[in-house]
Amino acid sequence: xxxxxxxxxxxxxxxxxxxxxxxxxxxxxxxxxxxxxxxxxxxxxxxxxxxxxxxxxxxxxxxxxxxxxxxxxxxxxxxxxxxxxxxxxxxxxxxxx
Numbered sequence: 001x002x003x004x005x006x007x008x009x010x011x012x013x014x015x016x017x018x019x020x021x022x023x024x025x026x027x028x029x030x031x032x033x034x035x036x037x038x039x040x041x042x043x044x045x046x047x048x049x050x051x052x053x054x055x056x057x058x059x060x061x062x063x064x065x066x067x068x069x070x071x072x073x074x075x076x077x078x079x080x081x082x083x084x085x086x087x088x089x090x091x092x093x094x095x096x097x
Contacts, residue, residue, distance in 0.1 A: 018064040030053075
């Protein structure tokens with residue numbers, strides 16, 4: 001059950017091209033870092049563990065700014081939530097009558 005008026009508190013849950021691209025790039029960075037540890041190439045480890053994720057975050061922010069993200073959900077005041085709860089109660093009462 002959601003406290004927010006009109007539905008979910010987390011619309012989209014980050015299911016957007018910007019989010020998926022960011023996560024994929026960061027995941028690839030962790031793969032590079034893992035392979036680098038096995039190879040004992042510490043410079044490559046730092047590239048995979050620090051450099052690639054930073055690039056992923058920047059690309060994700062750029063994509064989000066370009067409109068490919070879900071955006072932040074609106075913040076609701078306690079008054080908005082109370083009004084929505086009262087409206088929902090009235091609607092449910094009308095359906096049972």
